[in-house]
Amino acid sequence: ATTTVKENKMQVNGVFASTELMGDLTILERELIRELEKLYLQSVQATDHIKQHMDEWRNSQPHSNDKINEESERKMLIGNLNGTTAAPVTDRFTTDVLQDEEAGSSNYTVRVMKLLDSVTPGDHGHAAHHPIDAYLLIKRRTHSYYVMTNALKKLAKSIKSTLSEINNDEADLLPKADDFHGTAESLIRMQKMYKLSVRNLVQGIVNQDASGGKQDIVSQNKLELWDVLFLGESAERIGYSYESREWYAEAAAMLDLGAQLPPGTEHMLTKLKTATVEQKKLSDIEHQLDVTETDLPKFNTLMGPEETLKYQVRLCAGEQVRSVEYEATLYCKLETHGSPYLLMMPFKKEILSLSPPVVLYRKFLSPAQVETIKRQAKPNLDLAEVHGEENTHSTMERISMTSFIGKPEYGDPSTLDDLHPEVDESDFLTDMNKKIERATQLRVASTKASERYQVANYGIGGMYNLHFDFGKKERRNGERLGTFLIYLTDIEAGGGTVFPRLGVGVQPELGTALFWHNLKPNGMNNQLMYHAGCPVLHGDKWIVTKWILYDENIRKFPCGLSNYAKLSL
Ligand SMILES: O=C(O)CCC(=O)C(=O)O
Ligand SMILES: [Fe+2]
Structure with a gap:
């Protein structure tokens, strides 16, 4: 077979075909991180803003400790405003602001004012009897909500636009879910080809025992239980059952050492347990096979596919x-x-x-x-x-x-x-x-x-x-x-x-x-x-x-x- 070129595309099935383009991706990633940092800062600002108003609101409540009162106040207020029964708290934010904006604050204020007598008893009788109390109460229900929800809305808008920018401008350059799967699969293939130890890989270590006393290659990064499970599943998907069991057995070992099972992976527990048992059995058999191998290889002959693969693996690992x-x-x-x-x-x-x-x-x-x-x-x-x-x-x-x-x-x-x-x-x-x-x-x-x-x-x-x-x-x-x-x-x-x-x-x-x-x-x-x-x-x-x-x-x-x-x- 010979090779020529195809349309410009960075990866095939997720494996980064070129380290050059990996470099581009690193630059892109840096830009992306900057964007996300900006968003993060905005969200922190928004959250602080909201918190501050929440605190103000909470502290100015006449009966802040009286949960029942607060709750009934809220329910009645909303129920009456909506002309329906009480809406859930999360809906209230949107409802209030929508009504606020649609009907205009004055209209809203009048409606709230009408309700006050029946709703909020203040320390000194009715909250709304005191002009300052009434003012503050209305402020909480209007201005504070408005500020809070506006901050949230702005944040949501900027998240949305950043996401669509990322999707539109760099969609072709960014790796996709397929690429992620492909990269995982390529790692599995290397694990098999170079007999890499899963335990080492988890620690970010590529061991080179097979190629005769060469130094390990060490990354600063480690894998988490989530990755280990993902790689086990990837191996399973491409039919590398031996390698898949190795990942699952390692996951089981990590659990034993106190790692937390990521949410949504509980169904894998039985798989992990059986993998540990089976992997132990298999590695014993493998070991025996290695020891009893006496066939001298016949080079310069048309060896069959199995033997060819065997020597490919050994030669790739640098064996003589x-x-x-x-x-x-x-x-x-x-x-x-x-x-x-x-x-x-x-x-x-x-x-x-x-x-x-x-x-x-x-x-x-x-x-x-x-x-x-x-x-x-x-x-x-x-x-x-x-x-x-x-x-x-x-x-x-x-x-x-x-x-x-x-x-x-x-x-x-x-x-x-x-x-x-x-x-x-x-x-x-x-x-x-x-x-x-x-x-x-x-x-x-x-x-x-x-x-x-x-x-x-x-x-x-x-x-x-x-x-x-x-x-x-x-x-x-x-x-x-x-x-x-x-x-x-x-x-x-x-x-x-x-x-x-x-x-x-x-x-x-x-x-x-x-x-x-x-x-x-x-x-x-x-x-x-x-x-x-x-x-x-x-x-x-x-x-x-x-x-x-x-x-x-x-x-x-x-x-x-x-x-x-x-x-x-
Ligand atoms: O990449 C190699 O080492 C081998 C390349 C090769 O066999 C080829 O390009 O035909
Ligand atoms: Fe070739």
Whole structure:
């Protein structure tokens, strides 16, 4: 499968495809927080205002301690004003103000005045007999209510407008509920892939035991019981029952330690209890399986899906899976390909697999060159889309942003013309084409010989599932013979490129290039070259890829058409 671009959208199923855009979101979030802070301050002001008036009102009540009196006063007052029986207290605020505004205060005042005698006995007889008492009473019923409800109304209005502003202006940029679910699911996938401990995750710790004594990555944030329950449910929804039980068991443990069950989650209690029991049983069995595993892996064979997945997981976690004997046959060299030019500056080449060959070129690009590529690619980053055999679809197969740099004529079947095989790239890319030619000994610097440079950016959880680089229909100049992939960032955790059928795993390192052939020398697809980009656990992964096409390179092969001829790079 190959990747091209789709409409501008930040995420696919909620996984932040690009850390760049996560940055934008952080800025947006800051603005949002400022808006909400403003609202909060307004609401505090309004509340203070209301409180003050309430206090004034309460303190000026002649019989503030006499609950029965107050209540009957209220009921009668409202009942009479409305011409109905008493309304609930909350309604009274609105009723009063509405009537106040509709009928005009004087009308209202007259009506209240008429009621006073029968309603509020004051300390010195009738409250309304004393002009000051009457004045204050009416003030409480009119002015104070008015001020209070107005403050509330204003607040409600400004909340409403802020919300609609957020909804209208930034709706496309803000993550949605789907994205939240997707982010949770991506966390579950990483939990499974990297065997992350749930207990550690709750503490904000990403443990890296599996990859051999590497340091934990610690966040300042922790998860709450609510999150733990949510993640358990997310895992359950995507069918990861083992992982779901781990979250539920952890939730049960948190409850035991005194955490409060969030409201509305009471129904989950039985689930949590059974999860604890089942999880204990399962982890015992798993443990036994681990211990009794004696099968030696058979690399460089077409292992089945289960075994492929198993080695994908192990390689992504940074494990060495091949025998020490095999690893000992690998080597590195200063490559010159016998060329005087390269004598001056040989490639630092490392063989990761002998046959089929996979090689590394250390420090292929300088940090400055890497920056140039990223700078050129950034403005056009778009959600990656995968072209399958049948149709084009955006899937969980690949979660990353991609963009292309260099002349569009490169590798484009519709604009290819045999008469114009060469196209002027920028000086920078022309140099890079030539450098890749010197390293791979293949023809690259012609529009027929290679595709455009594809730059990809993976955010946290971003990944590329197992796939082959060959297989796109209608590739006029032949299949993708070779993949020349340059890492543009170092990645602290996760984000490796793995070949489970070869037992090869590579950790991204800024400026280092990875090169392999997808085809056998006779042009047939090599099914051993199944590979994946592991989910990024921590960091911001950038790569640039040049696919080198078959037809222009047939003559470069030393071998004939045997399906078994071995190639070395
Ligand atoms: O991201 C990676 O490490 C692998 C990328 C890849 O396989 C591809 O772009 O075809
Ligand atoms: Fe690939």
